[in-house]
Amino acid sequence: MKWCLDDVREMHAAAPYTFYIPSEEVFRQLKVGDLVKLIFMNEHPSSDGYGGERMWVKITDVQGNQFEGVLDNEPYYLPIEVGTELSFGIEHICQTEYEEPDGEKWDYYANTFVIVSADVLEREEFHFMLRDNPNGEEDSGWSFLSGYEDDAYLSDTENFLIVSIGVVLNMDDSILSIVQQPPLCAYERDEEGTFQEIEDYDWDGYLNG
CATH class of the missing domain: 2.30.30 (SH3 type barrels.)
Structure with missing residues (x-):
């Protein structure tokens, strides 16, 4: 060997x-x-x-x-x-x-967790991101979707995984400033590839649906 x-x-x-x-x-x-x-x-x-x-x-x-x-x-x-x-x-x-x-920075990348759809990991891209109130110390509250998931896909919890935020940043670190925004916020990627905040996001429907 x-x-x-x-x-x-x-x-x-x-x-x-x-x-x-x-x-x-x-x-x-x-x-x-x-x-x-x-x-x-x-x-x-x-x-x-x-x-x-x-x-x-x-x-x-x-x-x-x-x-x-x-x-x-x-x-x-x-x-x-x-x-x-x-x-x-x-x-x-x-x-x-x-x-x-930079130890604190590396701790953040490794020990801050987000929810992603399996489709995000398969495509290695995401076009929608939303921050709910965190549930626990290491939970960021962030969720990421590719934008290609249909309603049936989104309704199946088996299609979602918890990963470190570093995994998502490897795909696109243009969101570094966005991920520091407080809950509740939602963003989607525009035609030019830039994330824009969704000002009229239906939080009542999301939180109470």
């Missing part, structure tokens, strides 16, 4: 609100003796779906954005031993032991 190190910057670029990587401020603090986490990938995924694992590496040398280190924990599957010497770059580091200055 062969392995390689994954480029976490590519993974972050594909999902910037759900795949965390350390900030430049954190990277600048790294020094010999620090532990960093890398993603070791199986070059050929096994039949059971195993793709790789995240493991801690202790830094032994720093040269700009390039590092030397030794594996600091025991792998579950990969044929590599604790103490193995490694060369890696800043693009391979997905976690450090340092506190992230």
Whole structure:
């Protein structure tokens, strides 16, 4: 079984609100003796779906954005031993032991939850968003629809899921300012692709229907 190190910057670029990587401020603090986490990938995924694992590496040398280190924990599957010497770059580091200055922001992306229709996740797009009063500390009150759902689809609770708000922001982060608006509010995307508030939304019908 062969392995390689994954480029976490590519993974972050594909999902910037759900795949965390350390900030430049954190990277600048790294020094010999620090532990960093890398993603070791199986070059050929096994039949059971195993793709790789995240493991801690202790830094032994720093040269700009390039590092030397030794594996600091025991792998579950990969044929590599604790103490193995490694060369890696800043693009391979997905976690450090340092506190992230933007930690509250990342907590918000991961721990704030919204309701989406399954159609939103399938299409990876949404055209309607509504904020009800939150039900609990981590509930944002936001719901998202693709705009293609019919009445039968909307009446079936099995068609709805709870996901982190980061999942929705990965699709369209133009709503970052909108999601801070207080309940009760509703928005729909216009022909130019911009969300506009629905001033005459039927809240009585929604809340009492």
